[in-house]
Amino acid sequence: MDGSSFPIARLTLPEAAAERLRALIVEGDLAPGAKLNERELSERLGVSRTPLREAFRMLAADGLLVQLPNRGAQVVALSREDVRDAFEVMGALEGLAGELAVARVTDADVADLRVLQAQMESAHAARDLPAYYRVNRAIHDRLNAIAGNAVLGQTYRTLNARLHALRFRSNLNPAKWDLAVSEHRSMIAALAARDGAALRGLLVGHLRAKQQAVLDSMDNRDDKNLQGGTEP
Amino acid sequence: MDGSSFPIARLTLPEAAAERLRALIVEGDLAPGAKLNERELSERLGVSRTPLREAFRMLAADGLLVQLPNRGAQVVALSREDVRDAFEVMGALEGLAGELAVARVTDADVADLRVLQAQMESAHAARDLPAYYRVNRAIHDRLNAIAGNAVLGQTYRTLNARLHALRFRSNLNPAKWDLAVSEHRSMIAALAARDGAALRGLLVGHLRAKQQAVLDSMDNRDDKNLQGGTEP
DNA sequence: CTATGGCATATTGTATACAAAATGCAACAG
DNA sequence: CTGTTGCATTTTGTATACAATATGCCATAG
Numbered sequence: 182m183d184g185s186s187f188p189i190a191r192l193t194l195p196e197a198a199a200e201r202l203r204a205l206i207v208e209g210d211l212a213p214g215a216k217l218n219e220r221e222l223s224e225r226l227g228v229s230r231t232p233l234r235e236a237f238r239m240l241a242a243d244g245l246l247v248q249l250p251n252r253g254a255q256v257v258a259l260s261r262e263d264v265r266d267a268f269e270v271m272g273a274l275e276g277l278a279g280e281l282a283v284a285r286v287t288d289a290d291v292a293d294l295r296v297l298q299a300q301m302e303s304a305h306a307a308r309d310l311p312a313y314y315r316v317n318r319a320i321h322d323r324l325n326a327i328a329g330n331a332v333l334g335q336t337y338r339t340l341n342a343r344l345h346a347l348r349f350r351s352n353l354n355p356a357k358w359d360l361a362v363s364e365h366r367s368m369i370a371a372l373a374a375r376d377g378a379a380l381r382g383l384l385v386g387h388l389r390a391k392q393q394a395v396l397d398s399m400d401n402r403d404d405k406n407l408q409g410g411t412e413p
Numbered sequence: 414m415d416g417s418s419f420p421i422a423r424l425t426l427p428e429a430a431a432e433r434l435r436a437l438i439v440e441g442d443l444a445p446g447a448k449l450n451e452r453e454l455s456e457r458l459g460v461s462r463t464p465l466r467e468a469f470r471m472l473a474a475d476g477l478l479v480q481l482p483n484r485g486a487q488v489v490a491l492s493r494e495d496v497r498d499a500f501e502v503m504g505a506l507e508g509l510a511g512e513l514a515v516a517r518v519t520d521a522d523v524a525d526l527r528v529l530q531a532q533m534e535s536a537h538a539a540r541d542l543p544a545y546y547r548v549n550r551a552i553h554d555r556l557n558a559i560a561g562n563a564v565l566g567q568t569y570r571t572l573n574a575r576l577h578a579l580r581f582r583s584n585l586n587p588a589k590w591d592l593a594v595s596e597h598r599s600m601i602a603a604l605a606a607r608d609g610a611a612l613r614g615l616l617v618g619h620l621r622a623k624q625q626a627v628l629d630s631m632d633n634r635d636d637k638n639l640q641g642g643t644e645p
Numbered sequence: 646c647t648a649t650g651g652c653a654t655a656t657t658g659t660a661t662a663c664a665a666a667a668t669g670c671a672a673c674a675g
Numbered sequence: 676c677t678g679t680t681g682c683a684t685t686t687t688g689t690a691t692a693c694a695a696t697a698t699g700c701c702a703t704a705g
Binding site: 646647648649650651652653654655656657658659660661662663664665666667668669670671672673674675 | 676677678679680681682683684685686687688689690691692693694695696697698699700701702703704705
């Protein structure tokens with residue numbers, strides 16, 4: 182995102198462990214509600230318990246783990262309410278990002294976004310879902326970057342990671358997919374026109390649709406992710 | 414905020430240390446930019462370095478500390494831009510809180526808020542600034558509670574703590590104070606009338622005024638808090 | 646047969662010892 | 676006199692040992 186300085190930035194062991202765990206959680210290798218045994222995990226990751234515990238603290242702060250005193254850490258199991266709450270906040274953040282982006286966007290930014298939009302249309306035409314997700318994410322990241330608010334970006338990414346831990350396969354049927362792509366087209370138009378209110382409305386609406394899809398997908402699978410649900 | 418369950422919840426050592434450090438930072442006993450020596454701090458807090466380092470990780474996640482690999486932790490020194498960014502996000506969050514509160518508020522809540530408002534008017538009439546701040550905070554906390562969004566509340570509190578670490582003495586002159594009190598009156602009226610748009614507008618405007626006051630106060634003091642500024 | 650109490654085991658919490666890295670100073674070369 | 680290199684010291688990073696707590700099982704009383 183910056184690219185102007187080159188600190189070598191070796192990862193410290195707790196950071197590396199946290200990154201690895203984050204991936205394991207988001208990829209679903211560590212299921213929601215799973216209890217994390219310190220000794221076992223530290224052996225699997227090849228680090229001692231001390232840095233692992235620091236990693237736990239970081240992930241707990243991100244809301245990916247919950248730590249119970251003397252009872253260890255477990256992967257968070259988001260309740261329906263948690264998901265609703267997180268999406269509501271995400272909506273507010275996206276709305277802000279839209280308004281800020283309108284205030285700060287340059288023509289070069291718009292040009293870049295149009296390129297991404299074209300890529301998205303291609304992925305859509307080719308029915309290439311992974312590519313679509315990738316470009317989709319790139320567009321939203323780009324918007325946040327244009328907004329130029331570090332606190333916003335940070336908060337947004339953290340919340341996003343927490344929701345990704347759900348591993349929802351948002352059942353994206355053709356109709357929804359078509360709509361989503363056209364919404365993105367409208368977003369870029371609104372941004373190019375410097376129409377903050379319109380962009381805000383589009384982003385919030387877009388997210389509300391996603392929220393509904395995720396909540397639906399939570400209903401349509403085993404209730405494991407609901408609060409209190411632990412496997413036998 | 415909940416009050417329906419009574420887990421004894423002894424604080425674990427890292428949590429206790431984090432809480433203590435948080436207070437030291439917010440109270441200004443640990444100045445922005447101050448370097449935190451692990452051995453010395455652990456002795457002063459009466460804990461060993463292990464739980465202290467976990468506390469560091471928690472506070473770093475909250476944005477109260479920054480940790481540099483192999484170079485320790487230091488109290489965050491917010492730049493002007495950081496403050497602007499944080500307030501922008503706070504504004505979006507407050508706006509959301511207002512809309513949610515309107516959707517979920519009960520008449521009992523409104524009655525409670527009117528009591529707090531009366532207390533605020535008293536503090537204002539008596540020119541009792543500490544009491545005013547206390548009630549002010551209580552009102553905003555209450556609004557967030559009514560909004561009933563745990564993620565929102567959490568995010569809001571974290572950002573608030575980070576800004577409090579600035580130790581700004583928002584130069585509250587009589588005119589501004591009068592305005593602030595009347596704004597609160599309007600807020601409660603908007604909430605009672607279930608007028609979400611009006612409440613959002615009031616909250617966002619209220620916060621923007623605060624942001625301006627804080628940024629001004631940052632200008633009017635030594636530039637210690639600005640990025641790169643380290644004492645001789 | 647069920648429920649309670651106590652003990653053995655496993656797991657987390659904390660302190661400390663050791664390793665690795667950074668810092669500051671001093672000696673030296675230019 | 677200035678800048679650089681190497682060493683001693685300080686500080687952070689990691690592993691491990693020990694302490695405290697929780698968990699689960701079994702014996703026993705009702």
